[in-house]
Amino acid sequence: AQKVTQAQTEISVVEKEDVTLDCVYETRDTTYYLFWYKQPPSGELVFLIRRNSFDEQNEISGRYSWNFQKSTSSFNFTITASQVVDSAVYFCALSEAPPIEEYGNKLVFGAGTILRVKS
Amino acid sequence: DAGITQSPRYKITETGRQVTLMCHQTWSHSYMFWYRQDLGHGLRLIYYSAAADITDKGEVPDGYVVSRSKTENFPLTLESATRSQTSVYFCASMLAGVPNEQFFGPGTRLTVL
Numbered sequence: 748a749q750k751v752t753q754a755q756t757e758i759s760v761v762e763k764e765d766v767t768l769d770c771v772y773e774t775r776d777t778t779y780y781l782f783w784y785k786q787p788p789s790g791e792l793v794f795l796i797r798r799n800s801f802d803e804q805n806e807i808s809g810r811y812s813w814n815f816q817k818s819t820s821s822f823n824f825t826i827t828a829s830q831v832v833d834s835a836v837y838f839c840a841l842s843e844a845p846p847i848e849e850y851g852n853k854l855v856f857g858a859g860t861i862l863r864v865k866s
Numbered sequence: 867d868a869g870i871t872q873s874p875r876y877k878i879t880e881t882g883r884q885v886t887l888m889c890h891q892t893w894s895h896s897y898m899f900w901y902r903q904d905l906g907h908g909l910r911l912i913y914y915s916a917a918a919d920i921t922d923k924g925e926v927p928d929g930y931v932v933s934r935s936k937t938e939n940f941p942l943t944l945e946s947a948t949r950s951q952t953s954v955y956f957c958a959s960m961l962a963g964v965p966n967e968q969f970f971g972p973g974t975r976l977t978v979l
Contacts, residue, residue: 854899
């Protein structure tokens with residue numbers, strides 16, 4: 748069965764600090780996809796990144812970077828020089844590639860990490 | 867307007883009443899999903915649909931019913947609401963194919979008294 752663990756319930760940092768959000772996943776499949784979503788205080792869910800299990804290259808997008816390590820089943824998310832606007836709930840999610848398309852591409856979410864960035 | 871919309875945005879109901887939450891998307895995405903968000907649990911999948919007239923259960927389907935007669939609509943019905951169904955409900959849609967970005971609606975906050 749799939750499982751996503753975000754052990755950090757809440758993190759508080761001061762603006763300009765770097766912060767890493769941890770994500771550990773469990774799956775029996777060799778082909779799977781990992782996601783990060785952001786939920787700002789307004790409540791909507793914003794897609795940040797998708798990564799497939801065959802691509803272990805780290806990715807950087809502006810102040811955001813992601814470290815995917817299959818050996819430790821982790822897909823951690825780092826925000827460099829955090830800003831108040833980064834305050835949100837961040838969700839890590841996992842989807843296994845279905846054997847038949849009609850079975851759907853179901854996402855399993857972690858419980859989320861609340862990030863508070865103080866000025 | 868293009869996108870994915872949910873209605874109502876807020877709903878208060880009483881235990882035992884039937885409630886239907888609506889979801890509409892304009893992208894003609896094949897897949898649609900219903901999640902509930904509860905503190906400490908993240909988002910949990912209730913039901914999903916791969917296409918019109920194809921639906922299947924997710925992780926927490928008990929007490930919910932879905933239908934999908936048209937590609938663009940995916941209503942979620944609580945047949946007899948219970949207090950434990952107080953939650954924020956999100957609808958999402960996604961293109962067919964490999965697991966890809968899911969586009970989420972704004973959510974419906976449901977309170978069952």
